[in-house]
Amino acid sequence: xxxxxxxxxxxxxxxxxxxxxxxxxxxxxxxxxxxxxxxxxxxxxxxxxxxxxxxxxxxxxxxxxxxxxxxxxxxxxxxxxxxxxxxxxxxxxxxxxxxxxxxxxxxxxxxxxxxxxxxxxxxxxxxxxxxxxxxxxxxxxxxxxxxxxxxxxxxxxxxxxxxxxxxxxxxxxxxxxxxxxxxxxxxxxxxxxxxxxxxxxxxxxxxxxxxxxxxxxxxxxxxxxxxxxxxxxxxxxxxxxxxxxxxxxxx
Amino acid sequence: xxxxxxxxxxxxxxxxxxxxxxxxxxxxxxxxxxxxxxxxxxxxxxxxxxxxxxxxxxxxxxxxxxxxxxxxxxxxxxxxxxxxxxxxxxxxxxxxxxxxxxxxxxxxxxxxxxxxxxxxxxxxxxxxxxxxxxxxxxxxxxxxxxxxxxxxxxxxxxxxxxxxxxxxxxxxxxxxxxxxxxxxxxxxxxxxxxxxxxxxxxxxxxxxxxxxxxxxxxxxxxxxxxxxxxxxxxxxxxxxxxxxxxxxxxxxxxxxxxxxxxxxxxxxxxxxxxxxxxxxxxxxxxxxxxxxxxxxxxxxxxxx
Ligand SMILES: Cc1cc2nc3c(=O)[nH]c(=O)nc-3n(C[C@H](O)[C@H](O)[C@H](O)COP(=O)(O)OP(=O)(O)OC[C@H]3O[C@@H](n4cnc5c(N)ncnc54)[C@H](O)[C@@H]3O)c2cc1C
Ligand SMILES: Cc1cc2nc3c(=O)[nH]c(=O)nc-3n(C[C@H](O)[C@H](O)[C@H](O)COP(=O)(O)O)c2cc1C
Numbered sequence: 001x002x003x004x005x006x007x008x009x010x011x012x013x014x015x016x017x018x019x020x021x022x023x024x025x026x027x028x029x030x031x032x033x034x035x036x037x038x039x040x041x042x043x044x045x046x047x048x049x050x051x052x053x054x055x056x057x058x059x060x061x062x063x064x065x066x067x068x069x070x071x072x073x074x075x076x077x078x079x080x081x082x083x084x085x086x087x088x089x090x091x092x093x094x095x096x097x098x099x100x101x102x103x104x105x106x107x108x109x110x111x112x113x114x115x116x117x118x119x120x121x122x123x124x125x126x127x128x129x130x131x132x133x134x135x136x137x138x139x140x141x142x143x144x145x146x147x148x149x150x151x152x153x154x155x156x157x158x159x160x161x162x163x164x165x166x167x168x169x170x171x172x173x174x175x176x177x178x179x180x181x182x183x184x185x186x187x188x189x190x191x192x193x194x195x196x197x198x199x200x201x202x203x204x205x206x207x208x209x210x211x212x213x214x215x216x217x218x219x220x221x222x223x224x225x226x227x228x229x230x231x232x233x234x235x236x237x238x239x240x241x242x243x244x245x246x247x248x249x250x251x
Numbered sequence: 252x253x254x255x256x257x258x259x260x261x262x263x264x265x266x267x268x269x270x271x272x273x274x275x276x277x278x279x280x281x282x283x284x285x286x287x288x289x290x291x292x293x294x295x296x297x298x299x300x301x302x303x304x305x306x307x308x309x310x311x312x313x314x315x316x317x318x319x320x321x322x323x324x325x326x327x328x329x330x331x332x333x334x335x336x337x338x339x340x341x342x343x344x345x346x347x348x349x350x351x352x353x354x355x356x357x358x359x360x361x362x363x364x365x366x367x368x369x370x371x372x373x374x375x376x377x378x379x380x381x382x383x384x385x386x387x388x389x390x391x392x393x394x395x396x397x398x399x400x401x402x403x404x405x406x407x408x409x410x411x412x413x414x415x416x417x418x419x420x421x422x423x424x425x426x427x428x429x430x431x432x433x434x435x436x437x438x439x440x441x442x443x444x445x446x447x448x449x450x451x452x453x454x455x456x457x458x459x460x461x462x463x464x465x466x467x468x469x470x471x472x473x474x475x476x477x478x479x480x481x482x483x484x485x486x487x488x489x490x491x492x493x494x495x496x497x498x499x500x501x502x503x504x505x506x507x508x509x510x511x512x513x514x515x516x517x518x519x520x521x522x523x524x525x526x527x528x529x530x531x532x533x534x535x536x537x538x539x540x541x542x543x544x545x546x547x548x549x550x551x552x553x554x555x
Binding site: 004047048213214217220221222224226227232233234 | 273274275276279280281283284296302304305308309310311312313314316317318320322325327468469517519520521522523524
């Protein structure tokens with residue numbers, strides 16, 4: 001169950017251009033959290049909370065790692081937090097990734113930019129469950145790349161950059177067939193990327209993590225809805241998602 | 252002990268604080284955070300005749316001290332609200348106010364009439380002030396004759412007290428308020444959001460898919476206070492006040508201006524516990540400013 005609580009900042013560091021990795025301590029949140037869920041973070045002086053994905057969970061030390069890009073004033077304020085300070089969050093929020101229990105299977109992870117963080121926690125979880133992981137990660141340029149080595153430690157990882165400064169020059173969808181065989185896929189990134197990934201991987205079971213501007217983050221205000229093949233015709237990203245069965249949502 | 256009880260047409264509230272329409276769904280989500288029995292009442296999300304999906308996304312944007320929304324009255328339709336949502340809220344011991352919307356007067360009548368068939372709804376809030384739909388909504392709230400006409404028609408079909416929710420997007424809110432009072436309204440609810448727009452620099456286009464949205468949050472509080480104060484001088488109907496309330500001090504400001512009770516909207520998004528926190532603080536704040544009860548503070552800002 002999600003709670004509103006204060007998490008203590010343990011470490012803050014810039015891991016790529018304008019990209020901050022922050023480790024937050026909270027015994028309850030770290031126990032309850034699942035990969036793919038998010039924290040709804042209060043940025044001091046702001047009306048709306050900022051949704052930030054859970055990038056890694058360390059249950060033993062009671063910490064959650066988040067990775068975020070400094071975009072506007074909310075993430076800028078958050079980036080200025082120092083170890084020992086408290087961050088007000090509502091979490092763990094939303095429904096995360098469903099990890100199939102069947103052993104000896106392989107999953108393909110396709111991430112774009114700031115859609116990469118939730119896939120890292122998923123990769124760790126899949127590895128713990130003995131499921132093979134292949135990753136295709138897209139970034140704007142070499143300077144924006146983070147967690148390359150961490151993904152490589154878990155499984156085969158293909159890098160893609162928009163400007164060709166690292167790995168394949170182009171889009172993640174250019175090299176999806178390079179990954180070879182896999183059983184299901186997970187993808188997070190901008191909507192055009194998710195659409196293209198889903199189109200190319202049609203026939204494979206897959207899960208997509210979606211982003212939309214949120215109001216309440218608890219399912220009450222209906223700001224972050226997506227049309228879906230459900231009885232009501234829609235799903236709420238903040239509570240039904242952010243992770244959805246790829247066939248369920250209409251993008 | 253400071254007495255927080257307030258009496259309004261159709262209900263007696265244990266305290267004057269309730270969540271505002273559209274900011275609290277039908278209560279289920281916030282019941283995961285606290286016991287809804289603490290609330291003075293609950294105002295439900297707008298109901299229309301049939302289910303509505305609402306506007307395209309993005310539907311919200313943040314502003315200085317507030318936000319814009321253009322949800323577009325998404326709701327499952329009045330029938331499903333009555334069969335699926337009202338019974339859930341009726342499990343709590345709090346008065347329920349149903350927010351009624353429509354594109355035509357006939358739709359307002361249909362929705363209002365439907366609520367006669369449930370014993371759990373205490374009052375209607377007639378939403379003639381939604382700025383986010385192409386037809387209906389604000390169109391009825393901006394013109395005194397239209398506002399009176401929809402009020403009269405709804406009063407004729409409904410067995411419940413009707414609070415007309417006024418729009419601040421009008422040159423003369425006092426005229427509208429007087430007009431709906433004459434048309435038989437039992438109370439007023441004010442204010443709905445102020446129409447606004449935000450440009451997205453990266454796209455050089457309006458950020459919201461609907462282009463315009465309703466401004467809410469602390470940014471609009473002075474506008475709400477000013478309007479309630481003005482209306483209170485000329486109209487004797489009880490007022491449910493809203494617009495930017497975040498603290499118990501804000502509640503007292505609204506009571507002084509002339510509101511008999513208040514609704515809290517946007518602040519729920521910043522702090523999901525804001526309603527019970529305000530209710531807990533309210534006795535101390537009333538006491539600090541010399542009031543033994545909430546009722547005593549109503550309209551006191553007008554005293555000579
Ligand atoms: C489920 C989910 C998970 C996310 N996970 C991450 C993550 O792990 N790392 C990361 O860097 N970013 C993530 N984002 C995007 C992140 O929420 C925005 O970049 C951030 O809110 C921008 O805030 P700001 O104040 O810096 O920018 P501003 O542009 O000043 O923000 C203004 C308003 O717009 C909202 N907003 C702006 N961009 C987005 C966006 N892309 N998605 C949703 N709301 C937005 C803000 O929350 C705020 O309400 C996630 C978004 C969602 C919906
Ligand atoms: C996301 C959102 C949805 C809303 N939906 C409705 C609605 O369905 N019906 C209505 O009468 N008012 C609606 N409102 C207006 C609020 O009930 C309230 O009048 C307004 O937001 C001012 O109060 P606040 O500043 O405390 O939010 C909505 C406001 C927001 C922010």
